[in-house]
Amino acid sequence: MGGGRSREALVLRAKESIAKGSLSFSVAARLFDKPTRERAYLLYAWCRRCDDIADGQDHGGTLKLDNSSPQDRVEAIRILTHRALDGQPTADVAFDALGQVASEAHLSRELCDDVIDGFALDAEGWRPRTEADLMRYCYHVAGAVGVMMARVMGVPSDANETLDRACDLGLAFQLNNIARDISEDDAAGRCYLPEEWLAEMDIPPGQHMKPQYRPQLVKLAKRLVDRARLHDAAARVGAGRLRFRQRWAILSAANIYGAIGEEVVRQAEFAWDHRIHTSAFDKAGHVIAALKETISGSFEPQVMPEYSRGKLLIAARMAGPVAEPPRSPLRDEGIRRKED
Template identity: 55%
Template sequence: MTQARPLVPSRFVRPSIPRPGGGRDRAGLVRQSYEAISEGSRSFAFASKLFDRPTRERVWMLYAWCRRCDDLADAQDMGGELGDQAGIEDRLQAIKVLTRRALAGEPTADVGFDALNQVANEAGITLDMANEVISGFAMDANGFSPPTEKEMMRYCYHVAGAVGVLMARVMFAPNDSFIYDRACDLGLAFQLANIARDVVEDARAGRCYLPHDWLAEQGLEPDTHADEENRFKLAAVVAKLVDRMELYEEAARIGAKHLRFRQRWAVLSAARIYGAIGRKVRERGQLAWDHRIYVPAHEKLWHVVVALGQALTKYAPEPEQWPPYSREDLRPVAGW
């Protein structure tokens, strides 16, 4: 069989030259990444300013990639209202292709992915690490809804716990499995707080991230659990969710003791602020979803001050109860 001839002779083809940031100016990437985090997550943007400058710039660039992937997967803008979910498989494929290009050092013509290119070059992020996060988007693309708590936590691992591991990487945390496990725990706590806050919004988009067996205990169904007449029972399920959040939050504090001071302060501040979101949801009960819950600036400042004391003293008592699932229990996901 005759081999097809290339359209252009190989002697004229020049491979792309790998360039950090896809050839973009690093300062420009940092600036645009900060704009993304300040619009997409005010709580995390607030806490991130406590990092030393090199760390916070890497954190912002990593966030820019995560935010861009999330927006592409959900057809939304900066974490806003979910868009039309038709064509999600094509958007997922775009995420995979652009991520591969970025980690190969190739330009992507997209700021979020070029930011990944830059931070991966600086911190040694690999395609396998990035794919752990992308698996979470694939779960959504396949209409994931967890039958059990473990499956809910598996989803949380891929969309947030794996991001916690990447955060430990960009902070140049000690390369120790215990510390990386605690970084994962913090990501899991963040995601549980997000699920608690957004459960009604997710339901409007046809999504349910609460374990079906938890819902069944309250006589609820996954397709009607967030209806207004079911909010009292829903509040009981979400209270259990926030209890789980606190287990992961407490475990994460143990790992923070091993970080440098500025990093420890920022991580503990973020943990307190996100934890406050979950606790506000639990405290408001069936009224929690009448208005979007947030932590106002003066409360954030208070959490930062308390976290400063914890960071200075390295106060992090051993948890009375460890979370039921570890990082190794939740990965990998086959078939997604």
């Protein structure tokens, strides 16, 4: 495992990746105990690299899709991921990092494929028709990552209640992200607002960023954030089952990402004039608030979210695997990447 690289080298490169790609996750990860922190770095590096390959990015930012086939990019992600899980070198440090953390935390190929299926949906130009479609997508790109993160923290594979809550946290993060990134996604030709929601607001397809529809868009963004609040509240119950430092880190991340959604709601029609983020001062406040909640405990939510991990897994399995693209040189000849 690790593609022939030492574990120390993989952790160092993964730490650099999270520091560059996500200050919010980097701040929260520092609160973990050392073994969990290092595994979180390794998992993040893979998630970030997959996202960058799929969207032509470099540690996030504006989507820069090139002329290469989106399906081929996803196929490359899947091939490299499977090689890493099989203990084979990939010549890509982020995928080798996955191989390392997967061997330590017993991450399954099925979980990894669930995440990659989210990239495959984007590669198809998929858009959600219903709220159920939206939530299934959120499971693929974030809920499944939440489950993987729980495994990284040592949650057993049969601790379904805790894994369900970890999935809820991922769903909350993604719903807040979608609310924040509506304008950026539109610029890249993507829309994660369900078609039924747009029709309900009398917004024609592809026109939701037009100024005349901004009041309706504010309502839809609030709907996303309201759903995120439900999943966030459920996730906090699961955090209570973790060890102290793990609980503090998870609640800190929940506070920071929750604040993003709340700021979208607060800024209303101006929320998409610039990219919303939390300042270093605000992050410190969220970490302190998380410490207090870690000590006092979280409140049990009065209402649980409609879309549970079990329900979303059934929907994902019923939908089946995303159709594979025609055979390409990537499949026939393998991936040849220059040594990083």
